[in-house]
Amino acid sequence: MAQEITASQLSGLRVFAVAARLHSYSAAAAELHVTQAAVSQQIRNLEQSLNCRLFRRQGTQMLLTEQGEQLQPLVEQGLALLHQGLSLLTDPPLAGPLVISVLPSLAARWLMPRLWRFTSAYPTIDIRLLPSQQLADLSRDKVDLAIRYGQGHYPGLHSELLMRDMAFPVCSPALAARLHQVDDLEQVTLVAAPEYAGVSWQNWLALSGRQSLLAHCRSVTVDDGSLALDMVLAGQGVALSRSVLVAELLREGRLCRPFVEQLAPLHQYYMVWHPDSPKQARIRAFCQWLLQEADSVTPAG
Template identity: 35%
Template sequence: MTKLPPLNALRAFEAAARHLSFKRAADELHVTQAAISHQVKQLEEHLHLPLFERSARGVKLTEAGRALLPVLSDAFDSILQTVEGLGATRSGGALLVSLRPYFAAKWLAPRLARFWQAWPQIALRLHHTTRPASFRGEEIDVAIWWGDGGWPGVETERLLPCDLTAVCSPDLLQGPYPLNSPWALRWHTLLHEETDENWRRWLSAAGVPDLKPRKQLFIDDTNVRLEAAIKGQGIALTGRELVADELAARRLVAPFDTSLGGFAYYLVYPKGALSRPAVRAFRDWIFAEAQADRGETSAAVPATDSARPKPAPPTSTKAKRWPA
């Protein structure tokens, strides 16, 4: 009989492959990055196959790595669900939801009173993070992620569209360098999150791919980034849905028509999670709230493979997955 690889090596590979990052895998498993690298190398030696292609820009999966990842993810998810089912303390009404601070403050928080009124027996806890949550090791039950919906090993349902639009203070529409065309951005400051990827793709979509702005600031907290935009300190990218109040009050304006489409906020949870009453209740409630925003009155869409909303195809090149 073929001997199975060490469990720690399998766990290290699965986490690194899911994040495409040894560092994030190390953070998730609470070990060092060197330990992850060692475990992955041990697994590759056991299989006599490379699982990652390594370069100065990062890592990507080989064909063997792509074949192994979903098998391991499904296996670990199955183990996790079984263990959770055995734990009486988590089979009841406690629910931990992972999401970005800005989305929590702007969209979810104003609606929470209605959830507590409808489901007083569910102890809802919000876990704020700027990183995609792990459903292993953090006891996360359900998450709200932004992106194109293409995440392996989890169930995803499209909750709210959120295309990226440039916004700024109305003061920047005047002055010596008014924002009357995308070219005018070369005289201004672009406000980035962790990288400049979103802005580079937006500029390309706007027809000015070679534009060099006067200055660039990197602010990973969306609350701070948009406050800087409101104060006239630069131009930010965000979803119109999240700044509707600011646009209506003209604390912010959207000077250009260009946006990066095909992205949305998704409800994300492990396979089989809807068998838990608390997860099902939160899922149905949040979709009812999203439908109410769109003026729809029908009941929440049943969470089945045939009825689940499918991710819309991007209308432009993919952007970074975590802007808000």
């Protein structure tokens, strides 16, 4: 019948593993934050309980005896398995579903084209996107993480800045060739969205010194930024869009910036989650990936 390991032996085996690795009682004491005398006592007690010598002194080093060399790999394996077992109980599981609320425009123009990189790196995390204009309730709507466009103040929730953006007009290259000055906007259709966070054609024209021009322009209002860009890509007008949404389209040459003036929105993109969520490991993995993707985006121009 196998002999049970006592609490004293288990403590001694942990000290033994460190001392065997470092070949020094004093170095082991420093790593374990105890005195050298305490290490010596633990080893001595362990040797007495096992009725064998585990170390022999050679100069300033403590080398393993034959019995110590036999014991060392077994102790290391045992401690590693014990640590692994404890981690299963204390660390949140990484595998499983992660429900994310995100604005439809950001999902379509920024997140979805990149998401394959996350799913390749974390195949065990099942991403479930909920594109919606509505502000998700993380307690009631069973949402684990929200990417919100706001000012970062969400009582009871943890928030972290994801990225900033700017607002400016964009249009197709063919249409851009006809726009030499701001007054030329009278000849085209302005694709607009309801004013939010200070972003509106009225505010952009005021920034350009031509606020009165709005009364003479044709306009179409679209409630979704991605749909507005679809109209512009088809050459049907000029949209006041945000840099995060159009960065790739500008780099690809599918859209142009006809004017340099730009607005700084009052809101920015934030990652928001409940601090007590049981899915912290998944949330941290996804947020870290989001930040890496945001850092890789160069300013649109």
